[in-house]
Amino acid sequence: MRISTEDKILSNGGPGSGKGTQCEKIVAKYGYTHLSSGDLLRAEVASGSERGKQLQATMQKGELVPLDTVLEMIKEAMIAKADVSKGYLIDGYPREVKQGEEFEKKIGAPALLLYVDAKAETMVKRLMKRGETSGRADDNEETIKKRLDLYYKATEPVIAYYEKSGIVRKINSELPVDEVFAIVEKAIDELK
Numbered sequence: 001m002r003i004s005t006e007d008k009i010l011s012n013g014g015p016g017s018g019k020g021t022q023c024e025k026i027v028a029k030y031g032y033t034h035l036s037s038g039d040l041l042r043a044e045v046a047s048g049s050e051r052g053k054q055l056q057a058t059m060q061k062g063e064l065v066p067l068d069t070v071l072e073m074i075k076e077a078m079i080a081k082a083d084v085s086k087g088y089l090i091d092g093y094p095r096e097v098k099q100g101e102e103f104e105k106k107i108g109a110p111a112l113l114l115y116v117d118a119k120a121e122t123m124v125k126r127l128m129k130r131g132e133t134s135g136r137a138d139d140n141e142e143t144i145k146k147r148l149d150l151y152y153k154a155t156e157p158v159i160a161y162y163e164k165s166g167i168v169r170k171i172n173s174e175l176p177v178d179e180v181f182a183i184v185e186k187a188i189d190e191l192k
C-alpha cells in the first residue's frame with residue numbers, strides 16, 4: 001500500500017512533549033486521521049490478546065516494540081480509514097531511523113514532520129502530572145527516565161534523518177498550548 005506524500009504528516013518529539021495535545025487540535029481544524037502508534041499499541045494491550053500481553057511487558061519497561069509489529073498496526077489502521085481519510089497524521093512514529101526507512105519503503109515519504117520540542121525537565125514534569133490521572137503503566141518516574149533516555153538515543157536521530165529532505169518544522173512546545181498550535185498551523189498551511 002502506497003499513500004501519496006501530501007497525505008502524510010508525522011508528529012514526533014519526546015514523551016510528554018505535547019504531541020497528543022497538538023494532534024487533537026490538528027484533527028479538529030484540518031480533519032486528518034490521527035494515528036498514534038502508542039494508542040494503537042495500548043488498544044492491543046487492552047484487548048487482552050497474547051500479542052497485547054507481550055507489548056505490555058515491553059512498554060512497561062520503557063523499551064521499543066519490534067518495528068514490524070508497529071508498522072503492521074499502522075498499516076492496518078491506515079487501510080481501515082482509507083475511504084474516509086483526508087490524509088493521515090501519524091503521531092509518535094518513527095521511533096528509530098530503521099522504522100523510518102521501513103515506513104518509506106512500504107508506505108512512502110511524508111510531506112512534513114512536526115518536531116514537537118520541549119526540554120527534558122519540562123517533559124518529566126508534564127508526564128508526572130499526567131501520571132496522576134492517565135492510568136498509564138509507563139507514566140511513572142522510573143519508566144519516564146528510561147523513555148527519555150531512549151528518546152535521545154534512538155528517536156532524535158530520526159529527526160536528523162528527515163532534516164535531509166527538508167520536511168522538518170521545529171515547534172517550540174514550551175509555550176502555552178494555543179501559541180504552540182499557532183506555529184503548527186503555519187507549518188501545515190505552508191503545505192498548501
Ligand SMILES: Nc1ccn([C@H]2C[C@H](O)[C@@H](COP(=O)(O)OP(=O)(O)OP(=O)(O)O)O2)c(=O)n1
Pocket residue numbers: 014015016017019020037038039041059062063064065066070091092093094095138147
Ligand atoms: N512506534 C512506537 C510507538 C510506541 N512504542 C512504545 C514505546 C513507548 O514508550 C510506548 C508508548 O508510546 P507513546 O507514543 O504513547 O508514548 P510517548 O512516550 O511518546 O508519550 P506519549 O503518549 O506521552 O506520546 O509504546 C513503540 O515501541 N514504538
Ligand SMILES: Nc1nc2c(ncn2[C@@H]2O[C@H](COP(=O)(O)OP(=O)(O)O)[C@@H](O)[C@H]2O)c(=O)[nH]1
Pocket residue numbers: 013014015016017018019020021022126127129130173174175176177178180
Ligand atoms: N503547559 C503546557 N502543557 C502541555 C502542552 N502540551 C501538552 N501539555 C501537557 O503535557 C502533558 C503531555 O502531553 P501529551 O499531549 O500527552 O504529550 P505526548 O506524550 O507528546 O503525546 C499533558 O498532560 C498535557 O496537558 C503545552 O504546550 N503547554
Ligand SMILES: [Mg+2]
Pocket residue numbers: 019020036038092
Ligand atoms: Mg501521546
